[in-house]
Amino acid sequence: MAVKNIEAILNLLASTYPHAHCELNYKNPFELLVATILSAQATDQKVNQITAKLFAQYPNPSKMLELTPSELENKIRSIGLFRTKAKNILATCKLLINDYDGEVPQTMDQLVKMPGVGRKTASVVLANAFGVPAFPVDTHVLRVAKRLGLTTENNPLKVEKDLTSLISEKLWIATHHRLIFHGRRLCSARKPQCNNCPLAIHCPTRGNDTF
DNA sequence: AACTCGGGGCA
DNA sequence: TGCCCAGAGTT
Known part of the structure; x- marks a missing residue:
């Protein structure tokens, strides 16, 4: 699917969550x-x-x-x-x-x-x-991607296909982490804080927490 | 598609 | 207290 504001959305995610990363501790x-x-x-x-x-x-x-x-x-x-x-x-x-x-x-x-x-x-x-290109889709990614209009699917595999076709391969994992951070901080499942959201201007569902 | 697992987090 | 959850597996 085509998303007109995809570059703006990715740039805002990058500037809002520059240090988003895997928070699990591991050595191998x-x-x-x-x-x-x-x-x-x-x-x-x-x-x-x-x-x-x-x-x-x-x-x-x-x-x-x-x-x-x-x-x-x-x-x-x-x-x-x-x-x-x-x-x-x-x-x-x-x-x-x-x-x-x-x-x-x-x-x-x-x-x-x-x-x-x-x-x-x-x-x-x-x-x-x-370092193998992959785009993990969990419930945060599912919810946030749908709210941002990056997909209209509900099935995780279909959402993954939408996101991986929409976003350049080298940004997959970084974008995954940024969507997670965003989903926890502002774009929460209940009572998303659209008033404080830097992505709101590009978000087709801003103010609507029913997604 | 609708369960089950399960202690924790959070209203 | 009573939901819901940073999934996966089974029916």
Whole structure:
């Protein structure tokens, strides 16, 4: 789809959020993969306070597999969905060791086969850990992109197609992070602060919080 | 498309 | 208190 103000919107996002970045703490692709699995429906802040201790003791798949499911559950219990996430993380570690020599693969097809890894998580790992062009679409991106008129779709994959065709490849991950920051600060799900929004002049839905 | 998982965040 | 959530998987 064509968006007349796309350049202006991208420039305003860049100037408003010049330092937007991945807020998950990690030192290697494996840590980012685990942290991103943990981040589903949880804040990066909560994930970081868990992974700080976890990664110090279990920095790779084989170390992580020294933990039983219930032991790992107890270490991540302070965030939600802990049983599912513990099971998925351990299953993913086994897959990494069995099929990838303990390394994190660098393609979307391989990553989304991992338990607990969907397209959003895979995109985060590809873009942030490997510099592979990818555009993670989460609920913030979904909501903000739709409000800004960058897409009319509701399906995350279709939204991703719209955004990646609309925006130059080298700006994908930066724009992703800027949309996240914007979605948390001003363009929140409830009561968006359109009065203080520097993008309002270009926003077709400004003042309308029903999107 | 509509569930389920789940403790935390926030009104 | 009672919603909703920085997704993914199953039905």
